[in-house]
Amino acid sequence: MPRLLVVLDVDSTLIEDEVIDLLAEAAGSLGDVSAITAAAMNGDIDFEQSLRARVATLEGLPESAVADVRRGIRITTGARELVAGVHAAGGRIGVVSGGFHEVIDPIAAELELDRWRANSLEVVDGTLTGRLLGRIVDAEAKASTLREWAAIYGIPLAQTVAVGDGANDLTMMAITGLAVGFDAKAPVRDEANIIMDVRDLSQLLPLLGLRG
Numbered sequence: 001m002p003r004l005l006v007v008l009d010v011d012s013t014l015i016e017d018e019v020i021d022l023l024a025e026a027a028g029s030l031g032d033v034s035a036i037t038a039a040a041m042n043g044d045i046d047f048e049q050s051l052r053a054r055v056a057t058l059e060g061l062p063e064s065a066v067a068d069v070r071r072g073i074r075i076t077t078g079a080r081e082l083v084a085g086v087h088a089a090g091g092r093i094g095v096v097s098g099g100f101h102e103v104i105d106p107i108a109a110e111l112e113l114d115r116w117r118a119n120s121l122e123v124v125d126g127t128l129t130g131r132l133l134g135r136i137v138d139a140e141a142k143a144s145t146l147r148e149w150a151a152i153y154g155i156p157l158a159q160t161v162a163v164g165d166g167a168n169d170l171t172m173m174a175i176t177g178l179a180v181g182f183d184a185k186a187p188v189r190d191e192a193n194i195i196m197d198v199r200d201l202s203q204l205l206p207l208l209g210l211r212g
Contacts (some may be wrong), residue, residue, distance in 0.1 A: 008165035010097035029057035043167030059130030078202030139171040
């Protein structure tokens with residue numbers, strides 16, 4: 001049986017980028033989107049409402065722009081070492097994101113993550129419609145996903161770790177054995193058990209007792 005489960009946020013945690021901002025830059029709506037993103041991450045507005053508003057600004061963007069953005073994504077320093085270390089210890093590691101499957105899927109496969117979940121952009125005739133498909137991955141969905149994966153692997157919540165930076169990570173952080181704020185914004189800094197200000201995910205390993 002796996003000894004622990006680590007679940008990370010993606011944007012500005014597993015990766016250095018905010019994907020919605022990169023897509024908005026391509027769509028010419030970066031100014032509006034950046035302001036909404038900041039308010040959402042600080043907990044000033046509802047995440048689902050803010051996400052739908054940001055995605056709406058992408059209407060008309062060609063699907064090829066998503067692939068262009070994906071090619072420029074920067075994986076955070078130490079991510080590969082973290083995954084390898086968790087796996088070497090018999091643990092499981094995954095990501096749950098308010099971002100988009102279209103960008104996250106190949107990254108998750110490349111890093112050999114065990115699980116991942118994100119939102120899906122609606123595309124019609126090769127063009128983004130400005131809408132999302134299915135249930136939104138918001139704060140509650142992040143927490144329920146962590147619970148679901150812990151149950152699948154038979155891992156007690158006390159042996160789970162949540163790593164994130166924004167207000168929409170707080171609900172899953174509240175149910176875990178260890179909540180790690182990674183270069184975190186104000187609401188997370190107030191609630192996390194541990195704050196990591198160095199952007200190197202491998203530094204999580206000694207905190208988990210996986211490396212001296």
